Amino acid sequence: MGIQEQLRKLPSVDRLLQDETVAELAAQWGHELTVSAARETLDVTRQAIRDGAACPPVEVLAREVDERLAARLRPTLRPAINATGVIVHTNLGRAPLSAEARSAMDAVALGYSNLEYDLDAGKRGSRYIHAEEILCQLTGAEAALVVNNNAAAVLLILMCFARGREVIISRGQLVEIGGGFRIPDVMRQSGAVLVEVGTTNRTYTRDYEAAIREDTVALMRVHRSNFLLMGFTHEPTLAEMVDLATARNLLLFDDLGSGTLLNTEPYGLAHEPTIQESVAAGASLVSCSGDKLLGGPQAGIILGRADLIARLKKFPLTRALRVDKTTLAGLQATLRHYLLGEAAEKVPVWRMISLDEQALRKRARAWVRKLNEQGVNAQIVAGRSTVGGGSLPTATLPTHLVALVTGSPDTAAARLRTGEPPVITRIEDDQLVLDPRTVLPEQEGTLLQVVAEAVRD
Numbered sequence: 001m002g003i004q005e006q007l008r009k010l011p012s013v014d015r016l017l018q019d020e021t022v023a024e025l026a027a028q029w030g031h032e033l034t035v036s037a038a039r040e041t042l043d044v045t046r047q048a049i050r051d052g053a054a055c056p057p058v059e060v061l062a063r064e065v066d067e068r069l070a071a072r073l074r075p076t077l078r079p080a081i082n083a084t085g086v087i088v089h090t091n092l093g094r095a096p097l098s099a100e101a102r103s104a105m106d107a108v109a110l111g112y113s114n115l116e117y118d119l120d121a122g123k124r125g126s127r128y129i130h131a132e133e134i135l136c137q138l139t140g141a142e143a144a145l146v147v148n149n150n151a152a153a154v155l156l157i158l159m160c161f162a163r164g165r166e167v168i169i170s171r172g173q174l175v176e177i178g179g180g181f182r183i184p185d186v187m188r189q190s191g192a193v194l195v196e197v198g199t200t201n202r203t204y205t206r207d208y209e210a211a212i213r214e215d216t217v218a219l220m221r222v223h224r225s226n227f228l229l230m231g232f233t234h235e236p237t238l239a240e241m242v243d244l245a246t247a248r249n250l251l252l253f254d255d256l257g258s259g260t261l262l263n264t265e266p267y268g269l270a271h272e273p274t275i276q277e278s279v280a281a282g283a284s285l286v287s288c289s290g291d292k293l294l295g296g297p298q299a300g301i302i303l304g305r306a307d308l309i310a311r312l313k314k315f316p317l318t319r320a321l322r323v324d325k326t327t328l329a330g331l332q333a334t335l336r337h338y339l340l341g342e343a344a345e346k347v348p349v350w351r352m353i354s355l356d357e358q359a360l361r362k363r364a365r366a367w368v369r370k371l372n373e374q375g376v377n378a379q380i381v382a383g384r385s386t387v388g389g390g391s392l393p394t395a396t397l398p399t400h401l402v403a404l405v406t407g408s409p410d411t412a413a414a415r416l417r418t419g420e421p422p423v424i425t426r427i428e429d430d431q432l433v434l435d436p437r438t439v440l441p442e443q444e445g446t447l448l449q450v451v452a453e454a455v456r457d
């Protein structure tokens, strides 16, 4: 049969809309969306026929209309299962939130709140009071301010206090965090004049001292976040930098990156500088993220001297970087876990960090058993999870991985990634592996089901 004949068999939009399945779709999703999906289907099919394909039966066209509608209505931002073993995974949305944080966010999202309303006085209040008291209580800081994220916090601090002035930083701390966020670029963007001192591996207090001039306003320390400096290295302690800054009447900004309120050492990790340590050492302003090791929603936390925080609150750019009510609610609920001494059990990031090998082995065994029952060949292999999120760059935690024995690990990984829900895995030694550490217990059933389906055939 010729192309023209095949084209003639292709139904019109109206005819396609009369098909039972398509008519049901129109009733469910509305006429306009369905017509547009039907048009697209017919356009694509017409082209395929011109390229030599046969005209498919109406049922096939109807199914395609259905698929196109589903694809169009599916949100682009969807929950995924993180089986990579990277706990604070920036690409996968960083910190999962505790039940209490989620319900606090839901409660303020549902209706109105006293976000900027002083209930005692019955008049306008400030949104910035909401997390401030608990942050000060936890860290010993005089005052605190929460903004959109830590990048915003760093930019804000530099713009407010250092525009047109000099800020001294070690060459060993000129970091690129990821996603193109480079400390030297942010400093320049803020209008601050960046003065680099020391060498990549060694910077001394006297290097900072020699660079101080009339225009100098601050010394800055930046957490290296994603790389380690090892071997023949030196840098002053924060206390030494504070001493110098104080003696010369300068400010000291400390960008902690992740920021942690809990000591990492008891978990078998290297020491990650804590927020409390920076505050106690006397940094003028300390900044960190809300959604890295802190385990809360995306936010930038600024802590420090009351007079400086007061100036930041009044600085016009602060309004542009302000944080919304759901974030404040989620952050406050997350911080309450620390206040109550229950962070290791309640904050998901810390719950994952604290999972011991025995618990992980038990979960991995249960997964293997269930997968085997479904005809999937899987086995346990020893491996390492990582903390991620710009903290403890080389730190790993021992884990028990579930390795799937499958023909092509790449194909299986792609199938899992594009499934519903998407499952993000890791390929190690040519094997597709799943790390139980980062899979939330409530996701286990779904995970095993989609893995079995993706790997079996």
Ligand SMILES: *Cc1c(COP(=O)(O)O)cnc(C)c1O
Pocket: 149, 150, 151, 152, 154, 177, 181, 222, 223, 224, 225, 255, 256, 257, 258, 288, 289, 290, 299, 300, 389, 390
């Ligand atoms: C992650 C990080 C930032 C950026 O923080 P966001 O909350 O992602 O904006 C800034 N500085 C350092 C040192 C970091 O590690």
